[in-house]
Amino acid sequence: MKNDNIRLMRALEAYFQWHSTTDYLKNPPKTYTLPGIDLEERMRDIISKLESNSYKNQYEFEAELSSMTTQAHDGHLGATLRSWAVFRWYREEIGPLASISLNGKDLPQIFAMSKYVPFFSTAQRSLNGGLGDLNSTNSGFQPSPIVTIDGEDSVKWLEAMSLNSELQDRDAMYNNQFYAPSLDTSSGNFARPFEHPGAITTIGFKNGTERQYKNAAFLRDSFEGITDGVSFYKTFAELPPKDFRQQPSEVVRRGITRPSTAVMDPKSIEDYRSKSPKPISNCTLEICGYFLDKHPDTAVLAIARFMNGDELLTFMSAFSDFVTKFLAACKTAGKKKLIIDVTGNGGGLLLLAYDLLKQIFPTVDLTDLSEVRAIDQLDLTGSKVMSLLTSNKTSSEVRKNATETMFNLDLYWGEDGKKFSNWTNYFGPEVHSGFNFTKASYYDLNSTAIIGLHSGFSVAGYGNRPHPPPAVFAVDNVVLLSNGVCISACGSLATQITKHGVRTITVGGRPREGTIQAIGGVLGSQAITFEDINTWVKLIYETSTPEEQQRYSKTLLGRIHDDQAFLRYRLEAGVINYRNAIDYDDPSRIPRQFKYYPSTFRLWMTKEMLFDTSAIWNGVAEHVWG
Incomplete structure (x- = not known):
């Protein structure tokens, strides 16, 4: 048990090195309202405690690991152990x-x-x-x-x-x-x-x-055969006797979605909608549209998340088509004002947030900059992948796999609006606040690479959809409604739409006067799972010479290569934030994750609003437009 836990922590050190905000978390900027945490030091401390037998039991160790990742306050960072996830x-x-x-x-x-x-x-x-x-x-x-x-x-x-x-x-x-x-x-x-x-x-x-x-x-899982702590650990934490790397078919592929507090069943959606105005068209669990009875000139677009479990192109196309039809219905009905309700939005696919924004405001600029922590693992992986993409000896299958990674430079524009000439030109590094990062970039939404990564889906205004219809609503007549629980892609939508001039209104918060934020969730622009990293490592190992593999083995990439099968069995979920979102007009390059974006308006929840969602929307309309 002790040796397994030490091996686990040393593997996590390698994966967590990819996490983009690790350096800033040690001593956060003054605009960040929470305590910092030195993740690297905490991991070393946990390993030291394991080596000295300082934990009274397995639960105490797992609780500290969970606490460590939670204290980063980043919905894109986590390593949930299978044994930790057994109970709800x-x-x-x-x-x-x-x-x-x-x-x-x-x-x-x-x-x-x-x-x-x-x-x-x-x-x-x-x-x-x-x-x-x-x-x-x-x-x-x-x-x-x-x-x-x-x-x-x-x-x-x-x-x-x-x-x-x-x-x-x-x-x-x-x-x-x-x-x-x-x-x-x-x-x-x-x-x-x-x-x-x-x-x-x-x-x-x-x-x-x-x-x-x-x-x-x-x-959550069966307790059959579990009679005590030893049998519990054996079932949910202990490695089987066979070597996973020699027996890949026996690896249990665990899900990578982090646990959620959401109650998502048909009854809750039915109850919610029964208290709302009649939807104007067929809704899904992710998106719905309404016209307010009390404010006949006002429409509501409620968005719960930008993802579901459907096939990628099918879902993205259906989501985008719903927005198109909703806006057309608003125009036909003569609606003048729009409430975009992202209350509790759990995020999802960034390109759907972009698509929504471009359909509502076709002229909006999507120069949405980001940068990546410039670590040796990134440099080794990226340079190898780009060598595969530029070589005429690369097989079609390997080329396809390399094209579908984050290291394909065809995905990006540089900050200057030009393509990166080679990997070194992209990697840099540049130094911001004393930390190394890649050159800033943003997605080339016309690129066949980015469209291919999304199964052929093009964002409105790009690819095979170059001319979206004109805007239905003026900027002053659109407001973004949130309760602060606006995560990931939702945060990207919120920051971009407010830069375009849209106001925000936030419901609730701590019982005190003053401004609050509309975006309280992670503001990193891309989450990467441990399995994504495993795929990259597998690609470069399988396409490398013995000499290159020996070089990798002396780095943290080698640790990931050796321990990825071990982690598949131990972990319920593993994820890091790969890409920091940064503001175009901020030369300091402080990630949005550490900035404070005050909401324009604030509204208290009432009993009526609790049981009738149209009361919230009516309250927003009256508060914003009178």
Whole structure:
């Protein structure tokens, strides 16, 4: 067990070296509102503790590993162990909480919300007995706010707990503790915590009542044959006796999607839409459009995420086609104002965010700069891949595989609008804030390489779609609505659309006055899984001479090559942020991940909004346009 864990950590050192914000995290810029973390030092510290037998048990080690990645507050960074992901935790009896202002003007208070999220059964909801239950049908009932949790002030308790989050903004973290009525409905991290919450949660109400509520654990995997800690470790953590590298067919391919708090089932979507205006066309779990009854000149485009599990071209084409038809319907109906609702948006495919932006504002500039951490692994891999692409001796199969990597320079324009002449010209490195990065670049959306990577899909305005229809809405008549939980591709959409002049409005946040951000999720522009890195390493090893392979073996690439099969069995998920998004007009090149982008407007959630999403949109329309 000890040796396996040390091997695991040394392998993670190699993968995490690719993470783009590692250097900035050690001493973050002043615009970053969270503590920093030295990931490299923490990994060395964990290895040292393993070597000295400082951990009391396996759980303590895994908890520290989980804490380390969480403290980076980056939804594109993680290494979730299979054994860590076996259990799911729920505050089942108390259920989700809600943060609402009773009149829309006063600071919000915390209430128990014992209805509406499909996961919680009627019997479980009834345990609240109406205490703080916002949805009580008793006309004389006055809900009582929650003032303490486990003996502490409820707001302070939730603020502290919210720090255990992949988000990078404190108000978004706070919002993420609560039930969120959106297309991608979430019960919140209070109800579904990432880590073991203990057996009991004690809730104190303002009316003086105090109650204890049982917490629950659910098994995601079968416990057949597991009788104790030894058998648990053997099943979920221990390597099988055969050498994985010699037996690749026996490697269990684990999913790489990080655990989510979202409740995505037909019932939640049905409940959400039953409280909304009638959709104007057939919606999906990812996107839907509405016309407001109370504000006849206003349309709403609600976007939960920019991805699903369908075949890539099918999904991207359907998503883009929905936007096209929605905008055409808005024009036909004479709509003048548009609310883009990205509340709880979990991100996804960057090119779909670009496509949405280009359809709404066809003249928008998509010079969306990014850069990559200039490490030896990148240089070795990129130079080898480019040599394969430029050699006339490369087989068609290898050329195809090399073309579909991030090292194909045909994917990019340089900051000067020109192509990179060779790998050295791209790699640099350039030094920003004392750290090495590649030259800044942005995607060439007309490139056959980028279109090929997306199964033939072209962004509106590029490729085989060079002339999108004129804009339906003026910039001043578009607003972006968020609760701060706007992640990855959503963050790219938000930063680009605000640069074009669109205003933002954010709902909720910590109960205090002042501005908050519309974007509280990761602002890195590309996540890369460990399996992606494994594919790159496999490609360069299989196409290299023995001398080159020996050179690789003395680097961290060699460690990845030797340990990738081992990690496939140990890890549930592994991901790093590959590319920093940077602002074109900022010579400091500080990544967007560490910047503060204040929202134009702020709105408190009310009870009406909690149970009727059109009330949120009506509130936005009135707040922004009067």
